[in-house]
Amino acid sequence: MSKQSLIKLNKLFKAPVHPFNLQNNGVKSYAMWQYEKGEDTIKFFLKKYTKEEMFKDKICVDIGCGAAGKSLFYVSCGAKKVYGLEILGKYKEEADALAESLGFSDKFEFVCGDSADLPFEDNFADTIIVNDAMEHVANPEKTLLEMMRVLKSGGRIYINFPPYYHPFGAHLSDAIYIPWVHIPYSEKTLIEAYKELVKDVPDGAERIKFRISKRENGEEYFSYINKMTLKRFKGILKKLDLKPVYYCEAPLRSILSPLAKLPGLREMFVKMAVVVLEKK
Numbered sequence: 001m002s003k004q005s006l007i008k009l010n011k012l013f014k015a016p017v018h019p020f021n022l023q024n025n026g027v028k029s030y031a032m033w034q035y036e037k038g039e040d041t042i043k044f045f046l047k048k049y050t051k052e053e054m055f056k057d058k059i060c061v062d063i064g065c066g067a068a069g070k071s072l073f074y075v076s077c078g079a080k081k082v083y084g085l086e087i088l089g090k091y092k093e094e095a096d097a098l099a100e101s102l103g104f105s106d107k108f109e110f111v112c113g114d115s116a117d118l119p120f121e122d123n124f125a126d127t128i129i130v131n132d133a134m135e136h137v138a139n140p141e142k143t144l145l146e147m148m149r150v151l152k153s154g155g156r157i158y159i160n161f162p163p164y165y166h167p168f169g170a171h172l173s174d175a176i177y178i179p180w181v182h183i184p185y186s187e188k189t190l191i192e193a194y195k196e197l198v199k200d201v202p203d204g205a206e207r208i209k210f211r212i213s214k215r216e217n218g219e220e221y222f223s224y225i226n227k228m229t230l231k232r233f234k235g236i237l238k239k240l241d242l243k244p245v246y247y248c249e250a251p252l253r254s255i256l257s258p259l260a261k262l263p264g265l266r267e268m269f270v271k272m273a274v275v276v277l278e279k280k
Contacts, residue, residue: 001185003192006178010197013177020174024202031067031091031098038073041131044274045158048246054158055079058126061150063115063143064133068095068108074129075104083125085111085118088210116142120150127156134161135169135228141236148242148279156245157277164227165267167252171225174198174207180268191220229267233275246276 015021019033028036045054055077062071065084068091074082084095089112099108113119116139128147137143147157162169167179170190175197182190191212198204213223230249237244250272251260259269 001189003189003196006176006181006185006189006193007196010176010178010193013179015177016168016173018174020203020207021201029067029094029098031069031072031094034067034069035073035098035102036069038070038076041070041073041129041160042158044160044248044250044272045246045276047248048276049156049158051077054127054156059083059124059152060127060129061085061118061120061125061147063128063130063147064136065091065095065110067091067098068110069098070129070131071095072099072102072104072108075099075107076102079107079127081107081109083109083111083120085113085115087112087114116146118146118150122149123152124150125155126152127158130157130159130161132161134159134233135164135171135225137226138223140226140228140233141240144236144240144242144277148277151279153279155279157279159275159277160272161228161233162272163230163233163267163270164225165229166271167268170222172211175201183268187221191222230270230273231267233273237275242277244275245278246274248274250274 019030022028022033023030055074057080060074060079060082062082062084065071065086068084071082071084092110095110099105111119115137128151134140151157170182172194175194195208198207211222211224212220214220249260249270251257252269252271256269259265
């Protein structure tokens with residue numbers, strides 16, 4: 001299927017709300033959008049744990065914090081200190097500015113670093129949040145081991161991520177609005193279409209650089225996502241002998257729950273994998 005057919009089909013779908021586009025249009029900053037959506041980043045855990053259990057007087061690390069709006073929301077939940085870890089240092093200025101405006105500067109620190117090589121000592125954190133980040137890390141196995149190293153005894157790691165075959169699991173919805181578009185179209189076609197669709201937006205070049213890299217043979221690929229599936233993640237946990245104390249798979253909608261339980265379809269109809277690990 002061609003790039004032209006994808007772009008033509010894309011015009012038939014309504015653009016979902018996306019923080020990149022909100023920021024470009026001057027509606028709100030990425031950091032503020034994250035802060036306002038903070039409750040959504042933990043809502044799946046609140047069926048089992050309270051905000052107090054997760055954050056009250058705790059040292060927290062937020063893996064893949066982006067512009068750290070969600071990190072600052074965790075401060076508002078009573079955290080003693082939140083360290084927002086992000087591999088892209090460009091977000092530090094925006095994060096620090098929001099922290100200052102909210103009066104949270106003394107309880108927040110932006111840390112530029114790699115989740116597979118965390119810049120924290122052993123037994124450092126009470127709580128580690130991994131919201132919509134496990135599908136992005138380059139080395140999920142090393143990331144999990146590093147988080148367990150950094151976690152204090154009795155601490156918890158809260159992980160939630162949309163599986164790759166989620167309707168927007170390709171993470172291209174800032175420009176491509178077609179659900180499950182990554183199933184019928186090849187990665188090469190998706191790359192070509194995405195580059196065409198963002199070429200005229202103010203930060204188009206930056207988006208392309210962020211999402212697309214080249215292999216040694218010159219082939220382009222989406223480097224910002226690791227295509228994490230439910231099956232693969234469970235396999236990684238088993239390989240590392242990490243047994244969740246809580247696990248659930250939230251369906252796209254309650255009416256679709258039966259489809260989210262069928263072996264052949266669950267990857268497409270699960271909205272979020274929700275996992276809690278605890279260190280003894």
